[in-house]
Structure formats: C-alpha cells, structure tokens
Amino acid sequence: MKKGLFLIVSMLLCATLILTGCAEVVQMGTTVGQGMGKISKEDKEALDRTAKQTAKAVRPMTEQEEYYVGRAVAATILGQYRLYTNERLTTYVNTIGQALALASDRPYTFGGYHFAILDTQDPNALACPGGIIFITRGMLQKARNEEELAGILAHEVSHVNHRDGLASIQKSRWVEAVSILGTATAQKLGGAEMGKLVSLFEGSVDDVAKTLLVNGYSREQEVQADGSALTFLYRLGYNPYGLTDLLERTAREQTGGSNQGIFATHPGMNQRLTKTQSVLSQNRWPRKDDPARDRRFRELVG
Amino acid sequence: MKAKTLIIFVGLCLIASVALAATVKVITQEAVIRKDKRFFAPALVRAPFGTALQETGKEGDWFRVSYQGQEGWIHKSAIQEQKFQLSSLAGGQADEASRDEVALAGKGFNPEVEKAFRDKNPKMRYDLVNQVQAYRVDDQKLQAFIQAGRLQEPGGGK
Numbered sequence: 001m002k003k004g005l006f007l008i009v010s011m012l013l014c015a016t017l018i019l020t021g022c023a024e025v026v027q028m029g030t031t032v033g034q035g036m037g038k039i040s041k042e043d044k045e046a047l048d049r050t051a052k053q054t055a056k057a058v059r060p061m062t063e064q065e066e067y068y069v070g071r072a073v074a075a076t077i078l079g080q081y082r083l084y085t086n087e088r089l090t091t092y093v094n095t096i097g098q099a100l101a102l103a104s105d106r107p108y109t110f111g112g113y114h115f116a117i118l119d120t121q122d123p124n125a126l127a128c129p130g131g132i133i134f135i136t137r138g139m140l141q142k143a144r145n146e147e148e149l150a151g152i153l154a155h156e157v158s159h160v161n162h163r164d165g166l167a168s169i170q171k172s173r174w175v176e177a178v179s180i181l182g183t184a185t186a187q188k189l190g191g192a193e194m195g196k197l198v199s200l201f202e203g204s205v206d207d208v209a210k211t212l213l214v215n216g217y218s219r220e221q222e223v224q225a226d227g228s229a230l231t232f233l234y235r236l237g238y239n240p241y242g243l244t245d246l247l248e249r250t251a252r253e254q255t256g257g258s259n260q261g262i263f264a265t266h267p268g269m270n271q272r273l274t275k276t277q278s279v280l281s282q283n284r285w286p287r288k289d290d291p292a293r294d295r296r297f298r299e300l301v302g
Numbered sequence: 303m304k305a306k307t308l309i310i311f312v313g314l315c316l317i318a319s320v321a322l323a324a325t326v327k328v329i330t331q332e333a334v335i336r337k338d339k340r341f342f343a344p345a346l347v348r349a350p351f352g353t354a355l356q357e358t359g360k361e362g363d364w365f366r367v368s369y370q371g372q373e374g375w376i377h378k379s380a381i382q383e384q385k386f387q388l389s390s391l392a393g394g395q396a397d398e399a400s401r402d403e404v405a406l407a408g409k410g411f412n413p414e415v416e417k418a419f420r421d422k423n424p425k426m427r428y429d430l431v432n433q434v435q436a437y438r439v440d441d442q443k444l445q446a447f448i449q450a451g452r453l454q455e456p457g458g459g460k
Contacts, residue, residue: 078427103456237454
C-alpha cells in the first residue's frame, strides 16, 4: 500500500476506533481486507498494532470504582469533622441538591447524590467523587437565600459531574492499579497483588482528600464548575445570580485578607466572579427571586 | 488499496459499531426503568448493577429498553452501551476484548478492596458514610418541593 494512502487508512481506522472504542472492530476490517487480497499481511499487522496501541490507553475509573473512592474520602472527612444531624435542615439541603443533580449533566451516579452538613463554623463545601457532598454550617450561614445555597450546591454537583476529585489522583497510581487488575483478568487477585491494590487505593483516597481539604482544585476547575453550576441553576429555574451574589461577597471578604477554609480550597474568587458575570450577561438570564423560596429558606436556615 | 475498498472497510466498521448498541448495561447500584422518559415518571421495574438490558430505541438522553417483560425508559447516565465481541471472528486476544468486562464485573476498587482498607484504617467513619448515604428524598417530595418553589422539573440535561 502506498505510504500516503496507508496514512489515510490508519487515520480513518483510528477514528473508527475512537467511535467504537473497540480494536476488534478494526481487526475485523483488516482481516476481511487481507482475505480479499486488498491489503498485505504487513499492512494488516501494522494497522492492527496502531488500533491496539490506541485502545491500550489506560481505561478511566468505572462508576463503581469512583463510588468506593468517594466513600473512603467521605469516611476520612467524617473522621475530621462532626456530622450535623438536624433532620429538617439536612432534608432541605438534600432536596435542593437532589433537584440540582437531576438538572445536571450526570443525574445518576453509582450510589446517587447525598448531601450532608458538617458541624463547623469554617465556611466550606466539599464534593467527594461519586456524589457525597458536604456543606459546613459556616457555609450555610454565608448564604442569604435559597438561590445562594443552590449556587453552592450546584458548584459542588459540577465537581462530581466533571470528576474533578478523581483528577487529583496521581496518574501513576491508577496506571499501576490497572496493570495489576489486567494481569489478574477475571480470576481472584493473589494476596500480594491485593495488598498492593489496597495501598494504591489508600494513596488515591489520600490524594483526593488532600485536594479537598488542603490544596483545593485548580482555578480552571473552579471556573468550569461555576460555568456548569450556572447552567444547572438555570435549567432548574433558579435565579443563577445566586451564585454570583455569593461569589461577590466572598471575593470582598477575601480581599479583606482571609486565606482559610473556603478561600484556601477555592482559589481565584475575583477571576471566578468576572467569568460568571460574563456568562450571565452573555446569556441575558433574568434575575428572578421568588417569595415562596425565600420564606422556606428563612424558616429553615434563618 | 482502492478507494472503493476503503469505503467497504469503513462501512464494515460502522455496521459493527451499530451492532454494538444493541445491549446496554446498568452501571449504577440500582437503576429505575420508567414508564416515560421523565425523571418523575412512574417506575416500572428496577434493575441491579451489571444487568444487561435490551435496547429498543433512543430519544435524546433516554434509552428505551426491555427487561423482565417490561419496556420502558432509562437515563443514559445509568447505563453503558455494550461493546460487541468480535474477538472470535477476528482472532483477537480474549484479554483485550474483556477489559471493560473485567471493570464491569466489579474487579478493581470494589467492596473487597474497601474491606481491606477499612481493616487497615479502623478509625475511618464508614458508619457515618452509611448514615449519609441513607439520606434520600422520594420522587413525590422532590416534585412537590420543585412546584412549591416555582422551579422547573428537570428534563435530563440539555
């Protein structure tokens, strides 16, 4: 086969591979091609190799794996903060959160979305992989109405949608985990392999927990989470200005010098504010507050 | 290789990829198959993780599926489209073909790994995690909350 044509065919087959995610589909095409005498054995082998190499990129974590990492991260956080168990308030936060999750791009996750309140005055909100989301009492107090509370929760739902927590896991850990799993195929893992896998799990949980509690996400991840949050709020019929109003006040406080809690783990408030304001003005979304929502917020949150 | 042959190749690949979409697998702990393609439509039947469902149609973000003699709708985020196994036809390696199956069969970070992790880290508050995961809001209450707050019923991502 001519060099130029070979390149085109390779590219087309790679495109097919991306579409189908299946090296076997490409293999079938090349087997038939060789059988018909249209391509040589060498060409077939080269095309199959390209297809396999493309397919061999490490698979992403499954929903189930994400769920178990998320549970362990939540268990870590609940080891550090007390769970606030006011039933009415917890139900209120969960109801807003569940509605936002359904309005998001990923309404269902392996174990679903669950929202809980942490008993600390430190204002913060944290999203564990898979859908367990925490908001602190201090953060609840920062919200002035249901729109602002929904803004905070929508931002955290966006982090779950974008799998931002998992992105903080060191790549080498996951590559190694996949390689251990690959060697075991469908059989049971041996003791040493299992021990190694548990260590990799532990390291992964630690990576995510550190990002949530200490280092925070990148500014880019925060800006993207805000962008999606605005969309989810709008879809559900909330006033998306709830998020910008809250960001505006928080940015002012940050200028005042605080770099604890939410300020440490949610960087670049000013940049986020500018971006969200431009999204709102581009879309010309109207401000629409609602007295019924204000009433229930005042009654439950104060 | 002639252009015609090339078209045949790509055509074969695309036919095969259409065949891939015939079955979908549940990727959540439990998925609800509903009467209509809406989040709050009545539930017909529940399917556990890993169940293979026959796909009979698709509209927007919703797949029409049949399971246990019932036909209804399931949201795309609760399922994964299945890969067609051609390894026997093409003489491919079994381990290559079954990578996704291994993951879907629950190999990986799974209950077994969690148990070993918990044994190693007894101070982890899994008891509280279970308590948090029991927080649920049923469909009716959620719908009533949406209506009372003059919000819009979510349509499943646009």
